[in-house]
Amino acid sequence: MKPQNSLSSEVSVIWQQLGYGEPRQFVCGFCSANVASERGYFAQDPVTGEMLMQLNICHLCSRPTFFDEKGLQHPPPSSTQPIQHIVNPEIRALLDEARRCLSVHAHTAAYWCCKKILILVCRDKGQNQIQSTSEALDYLKDSGHIPPALIEATETIQKSMPPASVLRVQSHSESLELYQFTDIILRLVYELPQTMRELQSQSKRDTAKVTVGSHTNQILNKLQKGYIK
Structure with missing residues (x-):
């Protein structure tokens, strides 16, 4: 065959x-x-x-x-869109490596890249004591970085993971599932918060412009009517 x-x-x-x-x-x-x-x-x-x-x-x-x-x-197309606002270069490098591994059907390598990424995300949050992916997922759940709607899916992935001491060959479905899950976590931890901060900052600037503009118009109207000399 x-x-x-x-x-x-x-x-x-x-x-x-x-x-x-x-x-x-x-x-x-x-x-x-x-x-x-x-x-x-x-x-x-x-x-x-x-x-x-x-x-x-x-x-x-x-x-x-x-x-x-x-x-x-x-190589096949990437299954996800680029993730913004990841400041850790090691995470960026590992994510790109995982994507390239998937593109050549190196499923086990992609799987272990994603496991390492999840640990690095926690260390970015100051959790330097975390040594395993299971510990990383526990922290992300307990700290609220993983929303309640994803807890069940997270625990299913967590239970299916082999221990750190066991290196087994991962299937295409296992590696793709963990890659897509890691993509979601990175968006929740890095992209979404920064995007919201930028939107809120832009909204404040727009409001300030409207306020200043409105106040300026009021003064001009008063000048034209001779109320201000």
């Missing part, structure tokens, strides 16, 4: 030179742009002439995206 999501060693094709074909719409796995690229390299069946594989060039970042004979995209 051939491994799933892998190229067959029995595929015989003829690769053409860089050319133009039917536009293919996809989300670039490198720059996350939604593109419709017609420029690339195309592989045909030498007997039937059928188009089997292709390598499309993103017209924004100029990087190649490969589509195999099953239509699978390599």
Whole structure:
């Protein structure tokens, strides 16, 4: 049986030179742009002439995206949007590494990157004594960083985690679930609070402008009517 999501060693094709074909719409796995690229390299069946594989060039970042004979995209697009306001460079680096691991089906590596991220989030909050992901999740629950609606899902993930001393191979579904959960936590801890602060600050500035403008208009009206000399 051939491994799933892998190229067959029995595929015989003829690769053409860089050319133009039917536009293919996809989300670039490198720059996350939604593109419709017609420029690339195309592989045909030498007997039937059928188009089997292709390598499309993103017209924004100029990087190649490969589509195999099953239509699978390599690297696949990121499953999440970029997270704003993460100030810890180690967390940013690990999150990017986890995403790249998922893109090449390195599920166990992605899973352990996410476990480390959750610990670092707690240390960013001054909890330097936390050494395990289970302790990290306990802290995030108890401190209110995880809202009540997510407690049950958090505990389910927590129970399914292997002990820190046990390194087991993680499945695609396990790693993707933890990656998406980690994405939610980072948005709750970093992105949402800072975004709200910025919105509130902008609202205060807008209110101040309205107040100043209104007061200025009142003075001008009085000057025009001769009330102020």
